[in-house]
Amino acid sequence: MKDNLIITIAGGGSTYTPGIVSALLSNSSKFPITEMRLYDINPKRNKDMKLIINQLLIDKDRQDMKLVVTENPEEAFTNVDFVFSQIRVGGLAMREQDEKIPLKYDLVGQETCGLGGFAYGLRSIGGILEIVGYVQQYAPDAWILNYTNPESIISEAIRRKYPDANMINVCDMTISLEETIASNFGYDRKNWIPTYYGLNHYGWYSKIYDTSLKRDVMPEIIDKLRQVNMDVAEFNEGDRYWAKTYQLMSAMVKYFPEALPNNYLEYYWFPDLMVENEDKYFTRANMVMEGREANTRKMAEQIRNGETEDILHFNFGEHGNYIVDIAVAILNDEPKRFMVITPNKGSIPNLREDAVVEVPAYIGATGVEQLALHPINDFHKGMMEAQVAAEKLLVDAFFENSYDKALQAFTLNQTVPSARAAKQVLDEMLIANKDYWPELH
């Protein structure tokens, strides 16, 4: 095992960076890093994060670590071993537009679901392709572990442009949902072997085998959920967005009790209710600006003012651990099971081979080895096929600069009831995204 690893966090100024760094430091025996680089296009955010991570290294007595903070891709990626990617093209200001524009037309306005997710996709593809391009140029053997959203759309673009890249796309939602369920109903998630299938933020569990209880606990979880609403787990304490999200899990399994859904299906099954529940003038982006984002700026300011005692406060749940566990499994060639976002290639036998799906896989030194699952039912298959086609059309629109394909994608998105509404939102988003989207004509 290499014992002088260099890692880069792309989107180093991200509010999630301290969580990933904390997880990396907790795994130093199995993942021995000597140099950490933060790469971002925004020097102000880089400077703030440098203060925070430097303070974290002091608090953890790890001043031996070399910390490089840069806006220069060559400096960021040359000879790096692992890249953790978490960029947000356009920042929270554009997330706010993604959420608020569709809501004006009574359509779902959300970070990764519905038309907000599609707008974010058209912004994000260019940024992520650029990073993969840098890694190909400066460290072609490096592993890229990606959290950048919207993951299904990003993964479809990467599948086309860099099919052989050493890149693994993952999402923390399944692990967080499992943790939330386990903490509500008295299970230990560490004993679970979940079988899950779908697209990112758009899927279902078909089985949750508990190795200590020696049974599939999914049916009893669905029964419990039909009777009581869930509370948030400790890592989402006090967050009213996640509180409401998890409460709606009960409504979903009352409608469709045969499989446990990903919480994000709320946006596709109950778009009218989700719109009704929203404050169109103060959306999730505003909550994050006032919460996680403000907290990050405050910590940096405190350090700048010389206040360093016990000022680092963050709680990201499993977010950092999940992606670092994958890095550890690769480096040590200790294959473990994770949920990954990957070309289907027969994993779901009755779904097109080139769909980008989210399924269980073993990950070790050779990367992703996904499982062959079971055929899926017509309800889930129909939903997935429509959404896959919409996402593929959107990625076509990006590569072909095609307005027509973008309009088709927007119309086919599973939260949109009419081509008229799709066109109104697309046209308004085109203006709002003029600095970020490719030209569409």
Ligand SMILES: NC(=O)c1ccc[n+]([C@@H]2O[C@H](COP(=O)([O-])OP(=O)(O)OC[C@H]3O[C@@H](n4cnc5c(N)ncnc54)[C@H](O)[C@@H]3O)[C@@H](O)[C@H]2O)c1
């Ligand atoms: N997949 C998951 O499950 C999961 C979970 C949490 C967050 N995320 C994603 O992680 C990302 C970061 O979220 P956040 O809330 O911390 O956002 P953020 O805005 O706080 O941070 C993102 C950083 O990316 C930088 N950036 C933007 N474009 C860039 C580019 N082209 N190259 C380099 N850096 C660039 C920004 O300057 C910013 O500092 C988002 O894409 C978010 O959706 C994904």
Ligand SMILES: O=P(O)(O)OC[C@H]1O[C@H](O[C@H]2[C@H](O)[C@@H](O)[C@@H](O)O[C@@H]2CO)[C@H](O)[C@@H](O)[C@@H]1O
């Ligand atoms: O609205 P946000 O920015 O707080 O969160 C959006 C993300 O939500 C999921 O992830 C995590 C989140 O990262 C973590 O901080 C915690 O609050 O729980 C969430 C559920 O695990 C989702 O998987 C991401 O894709 C979203 O970006």
Ligand SMILES: [Mn+2]
């Ligand atoms: Mn996610």
